Amino acid sequence: MKKNILTMICLLSVAVFAYNNVQASFVIRNDANKIMAKFDSQGNLTAEGNFTQNNTTWPANFEGFKLYDPNESVIAAIESDTGNVKIAGQFYTNQLSLTPSNELFVIKDSNGSTVAYFDKWGDLYLKGDYGHTDTDGDGIPDVNEIDYGLDPNDYNDADLNLDGDGQYNNLCEYLHSSNPNDINDAPSGNITICVPHKVDKIQRAIDASIDGDTIVVSEGTYYENIDFDSKAITLKSIDSNDPNVVAATIIDANNTSLDVVAFNNGEDANSILDGLTIRGGQYGVKCSGASPLIKNCRIMMNNLDGVYVTGNSSRPNIVNCNIVNNSGNGVYLYYNKPSSNLPKVIDCNISNNTSCGIRSEGSIFLIANCTIINNSSDGIWFRDESTSTITDCNIENNNQAGISCSGSSPLIQGCRIIGCRYGITSDNYSGWKTFYSRPVIRNCVVAKSTYSGMSINPQVAEVNNCTIYGNTQYGLYCSSNYSNVKNCIIWDNYSSLEGHNLYNCSATYSCIEDVVSGNGNIYTDPMFVNSDSNDFHLWYSSPCIDAGDPCSSYSNEPNGGGGRIDMGAYGNTDEAATSLDADGDGIADGWEHLYWPNDDPNQHNANENLDGDKFNNLVEYMFRYNPTEDTNVPIAVSRMFLSTNKFDPTKNETVTVKYMLNMNANVVINFTDSGDPNNVTKTIQHSAAAGVIQTAIWDGKDLDGLIFEKKYYDVSISADDGDGNAATYDPGTVQLDYDYGITDLVCNPRRVIATYNEFSTISYNIACDSNVIVSIYDPCGVLFTTLLNNASQQQSQNPQQVIWSPRQGEPNNPNSKYISKEGFYEVEVKFPGMREKARHKLGVYR
Incomplete structure (x- = not known):
């Protein structure tokens, strides 16, 4: 290249060099046609000579490239005889997105994308980095290899360890500017390693990294199996928040029997996998005794599971990942029970996997805000005491159950389970011992299953504030009589079978299409917003608004909650429909308008008793009596609320019982050994006023202050008004548990x-x-x-x-x-x- 041609181009216009050869966008050669400097299509600049910035003097005569500013002052030079690169400004490297500004000379790749440019001040912006010629492509320039005593033509010597420190290979020491011949000079200071710009392979970059480094992988497919090898590093794509970049940045194990990404050496949350596509291995990601952060990834098309987690010390966080089209489970947790900092699967799409979306055996973890759809088996399958939490998940169209609990007791809350074969199933599991299944199911929509909405065994702990709608067979099927169903809507489950909404179980304070006896139940259309489009929120005039158990909390409902919890999946949530209470008497205006349509709601208060019976307006509202006619009913105890179904007195934990009476009475609450009905363990007695929520607290201790044995205890309440009227209620069971034994x-x-x-x-x-x-x-x-x-x-x-x-x-x-x-x-x-x-x-x- 001749000086006068180059300078003329640079003075007159922006010069663009774009070659079809993706390895070279712009080159400087010597007289023997040897390349002395090169801009490649990835925005890297390599040269045989030295790199200097902030230059003010320039060679008078040389062959190569010289760049002038508009005032005809030299601001950059690349010498073809020496390979030296000199600029008036500074080098700006790893500019992942280049938008030229004040540019004088632009270099583009064959697709027309800018990979480097000089501006009018002599600054050089590079998409990649700059360095010396690397003949063997091992990541160490020839000049450094010669200086270290390595062979510039031997690719493998970069991975060796000259000083025998046993920790840092030669490439690591070069990248971190330490001396690979000095055992006392250890790498320090964190850097960004670009693949393939600085290092050709991802695993080689990991091997050459130190804790705190970041490895940035350019778009492309890398046929590798990688192991983080206990490194606290970040491995990411160039833009982990761009789905197109993530889809184009692929680690492919090429259908080997190895895992694509392995965390097997105690990695913690400082080991981060971010924004890559993981495919083609036995497991996409395997965590064995490790707790990395895995986020923004596509984990797909692996021969077994997308993510496999095992070991009690494994606590990975899997966030915002697409885990799809794997030949096994999307996520498989195998006997993973950490004592704290549970593993988490959050904001993930887990779909179209050949087995389960999530499979858990003997594990404890959190699943939140996930979409789990179209998996060939269960959406989520628990077995062997997998006491996990599933909250706010959308689980649809899985070929078996939306959630299956086999010998497990998870908390299932705020989920939408629609269009699966079964919504939720629960049964005991007999392996090396019998595992009992006692899931707690709250605020869930279970709809349009091709079989039953819920199929449970009698050990289930709680079904509370659920909407069970439009299932082909039973709404809620129980293998033996069960009664712990409250504040639910069970409607339009259209099997011709007897008891198609509730089979072999009973409910209270629920809206049920069948006429099922139970305190507080109603039997009228719940009036959803649009059930055809799966919107099961309540219409403003729904009879289910403020119709739930008066003792249930409604503190999370908007506008004060109308004084009483809604029935259905959105009761006691911020999505609840509420009735106004203008006079603040604890009675919804809509209820007052129902009985006194021509009166101002402020005219009536909670304590008045216009019909002259035994009950004031507040009691009649709470117990759904008619305040305009004489109500003659016996004493009644509304369903108790247990603050927990499990507590540990050795940690000063207690269980609180809440309840309400329709008239003043003396109350006895008993806690009885579930295995010995004649053994009343604890008795609490007090006087209770009508219409007011009462509380009783048990600390798990006997009269001598000794903590009772760890067992299940049945809770019962009996009330007597002193005039021969009595009522009893058996709400359920609480587990007293502790670590001692x-x-x-x-x-x-x-x-x-x-x-x-x-x-x-x-x-x-x-x-x-x-x-x-x-x-x-x-x-x-x-x-x-x-x-x-x-x-x-x-x-x-x-x-x-x-x-x-x-x-x-x-x-x-x-x-x-x-x-x-x-x-x-x-x-x-x-x-x-x-x-x-x-x-x-x-x-x-x-």
């Missing part, structure tokens, strides 16, 4: 003779670190001695051990040499302040 208590030997100086070793295991009391009781059941009193012990794989010799005599008789009573003594191990204990017999003879 004693197992494998044995005495070795089980028989000792005191006169032979024999002793017995008492062994036992404890479930967690705790204080223990170890005592001996004589054959008459009298405390003989205490071996450990509130002793601190730590849970271990090995049993705890205490040695006792009967030769020690009787504690209360200092003159005794041996025990005075022969027979079976009893060893007791227990925890202070708790009734939890274990006992074992020990034969003692003289």
Whole structure:
């Protein structure tokens, strides 16, 4: 290239060089036709010589490229004889999106996209980076390889470790400006590594990175299997928020039996996979004992599962990903029960997978705001005590159940489950032990299933504020009588089978197409906004507005909630329909207008009793009585509200019972051992006023302040007004649970003779670190001695051990040499302040 031609072009106009060869957009050659400097189509500048910026002096005569500003001052030069690059301004690298401004010279690729340009101040903007010639393409320029003692023609030596530090290969040290020949000079300072601009392969970039680095991958398909290898790095596309870029940036395992992306070495949330398409492996992403952040990715077309998570220390966060068209499950969590910081699947689309959308065995995690549709098996399948939370998900058109709970007890809340074979199924699972299924289902729409909306076993914990509509067979089917259904709308489930809305179960404060007895039930059209288009919000005049259980909370409903919770899926949410209460008396204006259509709602208050019966307006409103006619009904207890279905008294947790009466009465609340109906464990008594929500709190302790054994306890309430009127109600079960436990208590030997100086070793295991009391009781059941009193012990794989010799005599008789009573003594191990204990017999003879 001749100087006078180049300078003329640069002075007169913007010069554009665009070659069909994607490897070179603009080159400078010497007289022997050797390339001395090159702009490639990715916006990288490589040269044989040196790079200098902020230049003010220039060679007088040279061959190559010289760029002048409009004042005919030199602002850039590239020498063809030396390969030196000099500019008056500065280098600006990794400019992923170039929009030329004040440009004098523009370089474009074959598609017409700008990859580099010089502006009028001599600044050089590069889409990529600049560096020296790299003959073997290993990521280290020739000049550096020669300086390090490496071979510029040996691709593999960049991955070796000259100084033997065992951690940083030669490429890593070059990229981070440390000396690969000096073991004391370790890489530091975080950088961005561009693939393939700086390093040709993604795994090589990972191997050459240090914690805190970012690896940016350009669009293209990379046939690799990669392992984060415990690195706290970010691996991302050039724009992870652009779906088109994500779709065009692909890591493909080429249908091998290996995983595409592996996190197997304790990675945490600082290991980030962001905005890439992951396909063609056994698992798309595998997390084994790792907790990375996976976001904005397309995980598709893998031979097994899209994402596979295993190990109790695995807590990945999977956010805003499309997990589709995998030959197994979209996400599979296998026996993953971390004690805190649960794994999360949030804002994801999980669709068209050959098995389940999400499969969970023995795992605990959170699923929120996900779309789970068109999977060949269940939308979500739980088994073996998968006590997870599913909230605000859209689950549609899966070939089996929307959500299947087999021996699992998840919380399912705020979900729309439409058009699946079954909406929600629940049953026990018998594996190495029996796992009971007790899901809690709240604020869900379950509609238009081709079989039943819900098919549950009797252990289900709660179905509350659900809309169950338009299912082909049963609305809610139960295998045996079940009654914990409240505030629901169960309508238009159009099987010809008997009890097609509710089969073998009952409900209260619900809108049911069948006439089903139950406190507070109504049987009129719920008046949805548009059920044909799956809009199951309530119309403003729906009879289900403010018609739910008066004891249920409505604090999340707008405009004060009308004084009472709505029936259906949107009750006690910000999407609830509400009635106004202009005078603030706790009674909806619509209810007052119904009975006094010509009166101002402010005219009537909660305490008046115009019909002269036993009930004021507030009680008549709460219990759906007619305030204009004499109501003659017995005492009634509305459905109790339990604040939780599981609590741990060792952590000072309690359970609160709320309820309401239609008349003043004395109340008894019993907590009874579910396994022994005759064993009333705890009784709470008090006087209660009508029409007012009452509360009772149980701390899980007996009269001596000892925490009861961990069990299920049935809760019941009975009320008596003192005039012979009484009512009872059995609302359900609460689980008292804690971590403490004693197992494998044995005495070795089980028989000792005191006169032979024999002793017995008492062994036992404890479930967690705790204080223990170890005592001996004589054959008459009298405390003989205490071996450990509130002793601190730590849970271990090995049993705890205490040695006792009967030769020690009787504690209360200092003159005794041996025990005075022969027979079976009893060893007791227990925890202070708790009734939890274990006992074992020990034969003692003289």
